[in-house]
Amino acid sequence: MRTYLAKRLLLIIPTLFGVAAVVFLIMRVIPGDVTLLILGGDQTGRIDPQQLAAMRHQLGLDQPLAVQFGTWLWGVLRLDFGTSLWTGQPVIEEVLTRLPLSLEVAILATIVSVLLAIPLGMLAAVRQDTWVDYVIRIASIGGQAIPSFWVGILVILFLVIYFGWGPPLEYTPPWVDPWANFQQLVWPVLTVGYRYAAVTTRMTRSTVLEVLREDYIRTAWAKGLRERAVVIRHALKNAMLPVITLVGTEFAFLIGGLVVTETVFTLNGVGRFVVDAVAHRDYPVVQALVFLIALCFVIVNLLIDLTYAWFDPRIRYH
Amino acid sequence: MSIDSSLIGSAPATAPLAPRLTWIEQLSTFVRAKPLGAAGAFIIVVLLLVALLAPVLAPYDPYAPDYGAQFSRPGAEHWLGTDEFGRDVLSRIMYGARIALFVGFAASFAGCSIGAGLGVVSAYCGGTVDLLMERLMDILLAFPQLILALAVASILGPAVPNVVIAVTVPIIPRAARVVRATALSIKENQYVEAARGLGASHVRVVRQHLVPNVLAPYLIILTAQLGTAILAEAALSYLGLGAAEPTPSWGLMLSGSAPAYAEKAPWIGLFPGIAISLAVFGFSLFGDSLRDALDPKLRGK
Numbered sequence: 001m002r003t004y005l006a007k008r009l010l011l012i013i014p015t016l017f018g019v020a021a022v023v024f025l026i027m028r029v030i031p032g033d034v035t036l037l038i039l040g041g042d043q044t045g046r047i048d049p050q051q052l053a054a055m056r057h058q059l060g061l062d063q064p065l066a067v068q069f070g071t072w073l074w075g076v077l078r079l080d081f082g083t084s085l086w087t088g089q090p091v092i093e094e095v096l097t098r099l100p101l102s103l104e105v106a107i108l109a110t111i112v113s114v115l116l117a118i119p120l121g122m123l124a125a126v127r128q129d130t131w132v133d134y135v136i137r138i139a140s141i142g143g144q145a146i147p148s149f150w151v152g153i154l155v156i157l158f159l160v161i162y163f164g165w166g167p168p169l170e171y172t173p174p175w176v177d178p179w180a181n182f183q184q185l186v187w188p189v190l191t192v193g194y195r196y197a198a199v200t201t202r203m204t205r206s207t208v209l210e211v212l213r214e215d216y217i218r219t220a221w222a223k224g225l226r227e228r229a230v231v232i233r234h235a236l237k238n239a240m241l242p243v244i245t246l247v248g249t250e251f252a253f254l255i256g257g258l259v260v261t262e263t264v265f266t267l268n269g270v271g272r273f274v275v276d277a278v279a280h281r282d283y284p285v286v287q288a289l290v291f292l293i294a295l296c297f298v299i300v301n302l303l304i305d306l307t308y309a310w311f312d313p314r315i316r317y318h
Numbered sequence: 319m320s321i322d323s324s325l326i327g328s329a330p331a332t333a334p335l336a337p338r339l340t341w342i343e344q345l346s347t348f349v350r351a352k353p354l355g356a357a358g359a360f361i362i363v364v365l366l367l368v369a370l371l372a373p374v375l376a377p378y379d380p381y382a383p384d385y386g387a388q389f390s391r392p393g394a395e396h397w398l399g400t401d402e403f404g405r406d407v408l409s410r411i412m413y414g415a416r417i418a419l420f421v422g423f424a425a426s427f428a429g430c431s432i433g434a435g436l437g438v439v440s441a442y443c444g445g446t447v448d449l450l451m452e453r454l455m456d457i458l459l460a461f462p463q464l465i466l467a468l469a470v471a472s473i474l475g476p477a478v479p480n481v482v483i484a485v486t487v488p489i490i491p492r493a494a495r496v497v498r499a500t501a502l503s504i505k506e507n508q509y510v511e512a513a514r515g516l517g518a519s520h521v522r523v524v525r526q527h528l529v530p531n532v533l534a535p536y537l538i539i540l541t542a543q544l545g546t547a548i549l550a551e552a553a554l555s556y557l558g559l560g561a562a563e564p565t566p567s568w569g570l571m572l573s574g575s576a577p578a579y580a581e582k583a584p585w586i587g588l589f590p591g592i593a594i595s596l597a598v599f600g601f602s603l604f605g606d607s608l609r610d611a612l613d614p615k616l617r618g619k
Contacts, residue, residue: 150591
């Protein structure tokens with residue numbers, strides 16, 4: 001296990017280097033001048049060249065590409081992403097103040113989705129091609145088809161029309177006022193969680209289906225075991241490993257869900273920060289957030305892989 | 319990998335004397351074998367027709383504001399009501415189908431084709447090329463799909479062709495990974511070796527043996543990505559990074575005005591969402607059935 005751990009940790013370094021390089025390239029190499037976009041200029045060319053030069057200098061864009069890349073990497077290493085063009089505050093501080101909210105929504109949404117998805121996905125697999133399976137499949141495919149932001153809008157329409165409710169203006173942390181916090185976050189959590197659940201249900205179903213076709217399941221049936229014993233003790237246990245992995249891979253859906261859901265509910269979290277930064281043409285923030293989100297994604301996947309290896313010794317020697 | 323004969327409805331190869339089925343019989347076989355897939359295919363056909371015939375079907379000009387008819391309730395005049403500029407919601411949804419389907423098809427086709435190409439080349443070359451390509455794809459996969467699209471769109475600026483590019487980029491590594499895995503196992507077959515031994519060039523081997531055999535995973539990932547691409551377009555437009563006003567894009571129709579007029583005109587926020595969900599639902603149902611049919615491991619019974 002220790003060798004495996006060391007190997008995986010070492011492998012993460014080139015990946016993160018690559019991630020930093022890709023973020024850098026997206027921001028520099030794609031045609032389109034960031035400074036022009038920031039200054040709001042267009043093809044009319046009515047932009048003060050001096051202002052342009054000053055902005056280029058401020059962003060360090062007047063330096064050679066290699067130097068720029070070096071500066072960016074050095075900043076990444078020290079988690080120093082410069083200052084926001086919009087607020088003038090260090091980017092990392094801006095992120096840290098918004099992190100608790102997003103983290104809370106993310107964790108609660110994951111719990112909601114796992115509690116829904118695993119029993120439903122298993123049921124659909126065990127009753128494959130019956131009406132139970134069809135209902136669960138339609139619900140989960142439908143859940144994936146409905147965009148999170150629209151669910152958010154529907155929830156708001158419903159709450160506004162029937163309860164005269166408006167989205168909260170300021171986030172109340174759970175340690176300050178748990179009830180107010182719950183009221184603020186219950187709808188966003190359900191909005192993100194249901195879609196996440198739809199994805200996970202579908203994957204749980206296909207994983208359990210695959211496991212149910214294994215030889216040892218046939219043996220279990222042949223031994224005359226009851227369905228409960230076959231499904232719970234034999235199938236579910238072995239299907240859980242891939243399910244753990246998919247909860248990790250679906251983390252991407254969670255992030256996407258957070259970005260739009262926080263925007264719909266006007267929650268001041270990291271997801272909405274991304275959207276705001278793009279709207280404000282706040283490129284240091286966009287660059288930093290895209291990198292940090294990818295970093296989280298890489299770390300979550302590493303943790304998932306490690307859990308997997310912990311449960312299934314064969315992987316460590318692969 | 320063979321295609322489930324019930325899906326295409328042709329007679330199985332082992333029974334060459336089976337009577338030829340008319341297309342109606344073929345269709346009914348498909349509907350009975352895959353009711354969900356057939357429902358999905360039906361939704362897709364309807365959407366395509368609406369998109370193609372939008373100028374004929376739409377009762378109003380989707381762009382023309384009518385300040386006398388702002389916030390009209392759904393009724394005989396405007397079936398789905400009007401928005402804050404008095405524009406007919408139904409007509410805008412019909413024209414919106416063009417944008418959703420265009421971005422959906424263009425992005426998933428481009429993304430899957432580029433990805434599949436890279437996957438096949440990577441698997442066939444092996445060695446350093448494969449290793450480098452794999453690392454690059456791993457790195458691209460480290461970005462959640464929407465975040466990568468958002469980053470690309472933020473640099474390109476809001477416009478429909480830019481959305482296609484932004485939605486295409488994250489699809490490439492996903493398609494490459496799936497196709498490469500299949501191509502790797504195909505490459506090990508003896509007939510590939512035999513073809514090389516007979517003096518076939520690399521290009522010929524790839525074209526004659528690898529490409530036809532990775533068609534199944536290519537189609538699976540293509541249909542799976544169609545729905546995702548439509549959703550991504552809607553999300554980008556909703557966030558203000560997709561099509562710009564006054565383009566009738568479904569996501570854009572939901573942004574800004576929809577929640578603001580929740581009490582006054584809830585239909586503005588209702589119908590475009592139904593359109594998005596229905597479209598994605600159709601593609602997912604169809605894609606799922608196709609996967610079940612093409613992937614023998616998951617085939618029932």
